[in-house]
Amino acid sequence: MESRQWLNRSQPQTLQIAVMLLYLNAFFLLLRGLGGGLALLPLALVAGQAAGAFGIANERKWGYVLALVASGVVAAFAVYIAILVGLAFSSLLNMMFDVAVVALLLHPMSRSYRRIWFK
Numbered sequence: 353m354e355s356r357q358w359l360n361r362s363q364p365q366t367l368q369i370a371v372m373l374l375y376l377n378a379f380f381l382l383l384r385g386l387g388g389g390l391a392l393l394p395l396a397l398v399a400g401q402a403a404g405a406f407g408i409a410n411e412r413k414w415g416y417v418l419a420l421v422a423s424g425v426v427a428a429f430a431v432y433i434a435i436l437v438g439l440a441f442s443s444l445l446n447m448m449f450d451v452a453v454v455a456l457l458l459h460p461m462s463r464s465y466r467r468i469w470f471k
Contacts, residue, residue, distance in 0.1 A: 360409045364465050367408060370456035374405035374419055377449060381426065397422050413470045416457070423453045 359371055378401035385394030400422030407415010427450040434443045456462060 356406075357409050358406065360411065363408075363411075364461045366456045366459045366462045367465060370419070370453055370462065371405045371408050373449060373453045373456070374401045374408075374423065377423070377426065377453060378402040378405070380446075397426055401426070411470045413466070416466050416470060420454070420457050423450065423457065427451050427454050 358375075359368065361368065363371075378398045381394060381401065382398045385391060385398065400418050404415050404417075404419025404422055408419055409415075427447070430443070430447040430450040434447045437443055
């Protein structure tokens with residue numbers, strides 16, 4: 353029987369931190385999205401980040417790709433908002449977390465683990 357897990361402690365540190373940040377970013381993006389009404393794009397990004405984190409924790413290639421795409425879009429929006437509005441503390445902090453997730457997913461240790469172990 354195959355078990356599903358929310359966090360895989362046997363993965364490299366970069367992937368473990370990326371999974372935790374993906375769940376955290378999805379939660380805060382959901383809170384921000386609910387504040388402005390239920391728009392389709394923020395909900396799709398929340399679902400993409402949460403499902404991607406779950407897929408990474410269960411060593412699935414689709415989870416890695418989904419997390420990378422969703423995090424890339426969120427990071428691009430965060431950089432755009434930070435440039436547009438200015439580097440206020442809250443937008444800078446959001447941007448740092450969003451870019452950190454992408455950097456952790458693209459780290460050589462994460463990529464080599466994905467290439468070898470993910471199904």
